[in-house]
Amino acid sequence: MPQKKDILIQNLLTKGVSRIIDREHLEEQLRSDKKLRIKFGIDPTGTVVHIGHAVPILKLRAFQELGHQIVLIIGDSTAQVGDTSDKDAERPMLKREETRKNAENYLAQFGKILDLSKLEVHYNSEWMDTTNFNTVGELAKNFSVAEMLDRDNFSKRFKAGIRISLQEFLYPIMQGWDNVQVKADVEVGGNDQYFNLLAGRPLQEVYGQSKQAIMTFNLIEGTDGRKMSKTYKNFIGLSDAPNDMFVKIMEIKDELILLYFIHCTTLLLSEIEPYKARLLSDENPKYIKMDLASIIVSLYHGEEAAIAGKVYFEKVLTDGIVPSEEEIEKAYLDTKEIDLGNLLKEIKLCATTGDVKNALSGGSIRVNNEVVSDSKMMISLSSEKGILIQMGKKKFRNVFLK
Numbered sequence: 001m002p003q004k005k006d007i008l009i010q011n012l013l014t015k016g017v018s019r020i021i022d023r024e025h026l027e028e029q030l031r032s033d034k035k036l037r038i039k040f041g042i043d044p045t046g047t048v049v050h051i052g053h054a055v056p057i058l059k060l061r062a063f064q065e066l067g068h069q070i071v072l073i074i075g076d077s078t079a080q081v082g083d084t085s086d087k088d089a090e091r092p093m094l095k096r097e098e099t100r101k102n103a104e105n106y107l108a109q110f111g112k113i114l115d116l117s118k119l120e121v122h123y124n125s126e127w128m129d130t131t132n133f134n135t136v137g138e139l140a141k142n143f144s145v146a147e148m149l150d151r152d153n154f155s156k157r158f159k160a161g162i163r164i165s166l167q168e169f170l171y172p173i174m175q176g177w178d179n180v181q182v183k184a185d186v187e188v189g190g191n192d193q194y195f196n197l198l199a200g201r202p203l204q205e206v207y208g209q210s211k212q213a214i215m216t217f218n219l220i221e222g223t224d225g226r227k228m229s230k231t232y233k234n235f236i237g238l239s240d241a242p243n244d245m246f247v248k249i250m251e252i253k254d255e256l257i258l259l260y261f262i263h264c265t266t267l268l269l270s271e272i273e274p275y276k277a278r279l280l281s282d283e284n285p286k287y288i289k290m291d292l293a294s295i296i297v298s299l300y301h302g303e304e305a306a307i308a309g310k311v312y313f314e315k316v317l318t319d320g321i322v323p324s325e326e327e328i329e330k331a332y333l334d335t336k337e338i339d340l341g342n343l344l345k346e347i348k349l350c351a352t353t354g355d356v357k358n359a360l361s362g363g364s365i366r367v368n369n370e371v372v373s374d375s376k377m378m379i380s381l382s383s384e385k386g387i388l389i390q391m392g393k394k395k396f397r398n399v400f401l402k
Contacts, residue, residue, distance in 0.1 A: 005031075007268065007270075008062065009066070010269075011062065012059070013027060013030075016217055016262045017215060019194075019214075019215075021198075021201075021214040021215075022213040025213065029185070030066070035069055036068040036185040037185045038063045039073060039212070041074075042072070043075040044075070044100075044102035044106050045099075046102060048351070049105075050237050051220070051236045051238065052219060052228035052235065053238075054113060055264070056190065058263075059217070061114055061266065063186075064118060071120045071182045072122070073178050074103045074106070074122065074124070076099040076123045077128035077174065078178075079094050081167055081168075081174065126181075127177070139177060140170075140173055154168075172195060172196045172198075175196045175199055176196075176200040179212055183209055184204075185213065186214070186215060187215070188214075189216055189217075190216060190218075191216045191219060201214075218263075220263050222236070222252075223251040223252055233355060236249060240348075242297050242300075242305035243309050244329075244394075245297050245300065245309065246306070247312075247394045249293035249296055250313060257285060257288055257292055258276055261275055266299065275292075294307070294309070316393070317393065317394060329396070329398070330397075331347040331398070331399045332399075332401070333346055333381060333402060334402050337378055337379065337380050337381070338378070338379055339376050339377065339379070340372065340377040341353065341356045341360075341376065343379050343399065344391075347389065347397045347399060349397060359391055365390070366388075367388070368387060381399060383401040386399055386400045387400075
């Protein structure tokens, strides 16, 4: 067991990790019997959780498997302020009701990775709503305007004359206040969160707590080679249908295969080595990528779904055969009649109205094997016979009335 624990600790500290603040101390704590409090905060600003978001969640799983306490902070208060870490403008404010509804969806998807029964979950409104202006002033005096403007995106906006609201300066202070409230030993997040993660350390020191260690990760690229983002529509969603997930993974660039093995699977580094060796050989990367797709789909949907996804990919994309009715994902809607534009969004073939417009104008949509272009076309649903919706060559849905 000690040897196995050592392997798990080394993988935890190195696999996919960009940087660690206080690494030596963190490693000492991991080798001790102390149960650490590992904090991860997320603002529920939407409904989609993709495998890029899942990178730190997979690391939380590694901590959880070593017996540590995962503390998830749902930022229903911070989401109303808006984090601009990866933005070049202010974020719009969300309503509390929106964030709560989105949070429920996030948790359901996190359950694909973490043991939710062992999770400690807090909404940061628990303490933010009772934090008075005097306390805000006490917190704020630990940070200077110069330190805030040293942040990369603030610096660029300031030099470009783009407005920066004082409210935005409050965001990292609020995140640091979260850390004090939950007494975090470690906080994890993407590299774009580095400034916010650091904010907790001076506040913890002021309040007599040990300063947390910090672990960050690189942002992964999506199916088009750009940063994985809902904005770019290049993401692979945790709730994507197994076949769709398999196909999307097969679309990533070959140079991303190894990075996806590292960041998007639960394999140990030693278990990834054979795939690395295959990538350096003359083997067609397609077959290594198929193994990658099988591993990721299995993680979120189970082994049977992964096997079916591989069969689907080979049949539909490689051989050009239309999948059988049994192989096509079924979707059930409450509405007896619905226009095509909204139908495409409901069955998750399109995320936005813009996506619908692009798909229809490009001749990518077929309804019962007929190409259609009118988003307002009314579709009548039946509980007995499905409506076959096809987008491009890869995506199919058989839609029924619930």
